[in-house]
Amino acid sequence: MSVDAMIAAAEKWIGTGEPNAIQQWYRERNGADYNGNFAWCDAAVSYWATRADERDAVLFGHDFAYTVAHAARFKAAGRWHAMTDGIKASGIRRGDVIFFDWDGSSEIARIDHVGIVTGVSADHRHVFTIEGNTADVCARRARDVHDIAGFGRPEYKRSPKTPDTGGGTGSKRPVVSLSKLVAAFEKDAPREGTPVSYKPTIYVENALVAEKLLAKQYADGHAGSATRSAYSLWQERCGFHGTEPGGDADGTPGMTTLKRLGLLHGFDVAA
Known part of the structure; x- marks a missing residue:
């Protein structure tokens, strides 16, 4: 919307x-x-x-x-x-x-x-x-x-849907799965040299870099602690509060804030 x-x-x-x-x-x-x-x-x-x-x-x-x-x-x-x-x-x-x-x-x-x-x-x-x-x-x-x-309560327009790109041909925008991204964040993946658990994490990290919330060297596809901290700052920027575990700005992505990030930085979000 x-x-x-x-x-x-x-x-x-x-x-x-x-x-x-x-x-x-x-x-x-x-x-x-x-x-x-x-x-x-x-x-x-x-x-x-x-x-x-x-x-x-x-x-x-x-x-x-x-x-x-x-x-x-x-x-x-x-x-x-x-x-x-x-x-x-x-x-x-x-x-x-x-x-x-x-x-x-x-x-x-x-x-x-x-x-x-x-x-x-x-x-x-x-x-x-x-x-x-x-x-x-x-x-x-x-x-x-x-x-x-x-x-x-305004009756806002709905944004046009973009085809689910999931790797298929004819895709215009990448798609980030919220459930897979959350799983990657929960693993708190190690630094360089270890496998990336969910490759589209890089789209989220690059967006956080563009928002000046994440240092560029940490945009490596690993959903580590730096990425989680940056996402918490993004949640606060979106108007959410509570950085403690389970809070609305605890660094675990949610649908509202992830869609907002994707809207601004060129990716779509799926469940």
Whole structure:
């Protein structure tokens, strides 16, 4: 699903302060009412959706700077979910557009702020987000239920499927099997000179090198401790937390983070 493209568009702006190019982009499209250093959290969501080619799903074809109007549009489309039953019961998930009321209500008219969901903590106590205009920058945040008014669920496009390449002819992109990759990671293969237990591991390692999380000398096809540590950093970058064994960022690949890596670096993922 191109929810990954939406989140990738947001991640490129992490650390951006103000004034910024998102504000300028919104001003050029929507006029002088947006001169100066205006609040840009929803302008950022509008920008990311435009770059991800998801304007219909996220914006219903419009730009938004006013969070109340944006949430109301989700409601009019039947895609609004008020946060009245807690994080777990709400079913909030990666890619949802999350709206906040700092006073703790779930009323659309009182919404203050907006972001994009990147994940939910294993204990369902926090929702992980990327937000523009949070303390005047674009940043990752962990939000608890008190601040969440509700969320809109975009109907994202599905990415076109690429044929399973598994070694056959006519392949365009390599395929990494998640189950085989996890088995290779669990073996914690030794260094150079020993057989590689799963050759497509190299695609994952090369992607981690490209993300500047793994030193190039460790991209040798052996899923060793350096690779596992680098993958843990990738999981954290994707919004997951918990580096202890069994945590969401413990260095063991999962489908969500592996697909995200493949989307950015040219491989597909199979079970």
